[in-house]
Amino acid sequence: MRILITGANGQLGRALHNALQGEGYAVTGVDRDTIDITDPGAVRATFEDTRPELVIHCAALTAVDYCAEHPDEALAVNGFGTQTVALACQAHDAAMLYVSTNEVFDGASRRPYREYDSPHPINPYGYSKWVGEQVVRDLVKRHYIVRTSWLFSHGGRNFVQSILGLAAQGKPLRVVTNEIGSPTYNDDLVAAILRLLPTGMYGLYHLVNAGHTSRYAFARHVLELAGYAAVPVEPIALAEYPRASRPPEYAALQNTAAARLGIVLRPWQDAVAAFLDAERATG
Numbered sequence: 001m002r003i004l005i006t007g008a009n010g011q012l013g014r015a016l017h018n019a020l021q022g023e024g025y026a027v028t029g030v031d032r033d034t035i036d037i038t039d040p041g042a043v044r045a046t047f048e049d050t051r052p053e054l055v056i057h058c059a060a061l062t063a064v065d066y067c068a069e070h071p072d073e074a075l076a077v078n079g080f081g082t083q084t085v086a087l088a089c090q091a092h093d094a095a096m097l098y099v100s101t102n103e104v105f106d107g108a109s110r111r112p113y114r115e116y117d118s119p120h121p122i123n124p125y126g127y128s129k130w131v132g133e134q135v136v137r138d139l140v141k142r143h144y145i146v147r148t149s150w151l152f153s154h155g156g157r158n159f160v161q162s163i164l165g166l167a168a169q170g171k172p173l174r175v176v177t178n179e180i181g182s183p184t185y186n187d188d189l190v191a192a193i194l195r196l197l198p199t200g201m202y203g204l205y206h207l208v209n210a211g212h213t214s215r216y217a218f219a220r221h222v223l224e225l226a227g228y229a230a231v232p233v234e235p236i237a238l239a240e241y242p243r244a245s246r247p248p249e250y251a252a253l254q255n256t257a258a259a260r261l262g263i264v265l266r267p268w269q270d271a272v273a274a275f276l277d278a279e280r281a282t283g
């Protein structure tokens with residue numbers, strides 16, 4: 001199968017590219033340095049060149065504070081850029097996998113969000129990704145929408161790497177207690193997507209490591225396992241951490257749809273341990 005990955009230089013796109021190539025798929029990766037997904041002519045030309053049978057659309061503006069400061073750009077890339085990719089999939093009869101986010105929810109729930117709970121984004125990033133979900137649903141017959149959250153990966157820019165970096169430099173840590181989510185190891189997400197793709201069970205999925213936690217407890221857990229148990233972390237409230245984007249307070253995701261197919265990611269604590277083992281093994 002010929003697969004095209006957008007956002008292939010990003011943390012998820014790069015790992016997917018490597019894993020799919022390792023499985024023997026014919027994979028082409030593109031990123032902003034190759035095509036801008038907001039340029040319909042460039043997207044059409046890429047599809048003509050690569051004639052994909054499946055497109056995994058990872059390209060996005062993912063810096064949530066930047067999106068809050070530039071909401072029109074966020075919508076142009078994450079919403080209408082996705083529409084451009086979806087229309088190209090339609091024209092080539094390609095299936096599409098769109099990666100979305102827990103930030104499509106408002107965070108007012110008292111239990112983890114299931115796949116078909118109603119989205120209600122409360123910030124420009126979440127809104128733009130929700131627009132992306134809708135254009136994929138409207139335009140591409142054979143699609144997967146995979147929502148994930150709080151990704152941590154080897155070498156990527158993410159919460160775990162930031163916490164470890166600050167601890168290593170002996171910098172003070174202040175982490176919020178009232179933002180709840182489902183931490184997800186990039187490698188586990190990649191493995192789950194690789195299992196989902198051949199099923200042909202198109203639809204909406206929540207692929208996250210099992211369980212949920214606060215940013216504060218997540219940071220403490222990472223520091224303890226990484227040998228930084230003595231590093232103090234000041235617990236703070238979201239309101240004490242001024243930032244451009246307002247995150248949903250409670251945005252844990254529950255995997256009910258993929259679980260029916262036997263695709264369940266391990267508990268997030270086990271994933272953190274595996275991540276740290278792999279970091280140590282590679283020095």
Ligand SMILES: NC(=O)c1ccc[n+]([C@@H]2O[C@H](COP(=O)([O-])OP(=O)(O)OC[C@H]3O[C@@H](n4cnc5c(N)ncnc54)[C@H](OP(=O)(O)O)[C@@H]3O)[C@@H](O)[C@H]2O)c1
Nearest residue numbers: 007010011012032036037059060062099100101148150151
């Ligand atoms: N990271 C998370 O915690 C998380 C959680 C939930 C969902 N997601 C979703 O998962 C997907 C992958 O996330 P990630 O963490 O791998 O993101 P990432 O590392 O930021 O990668 C996204 C890639 O998209 C590229 N891109 C941005 N604008 C583009 C444009 N106009 N045309 C072409 N490429 C463009 C970026 O290039 P530049 O670097 O040059 O901007 C970057 O290489 C995204 O759709 C994201 O919304 C991520």
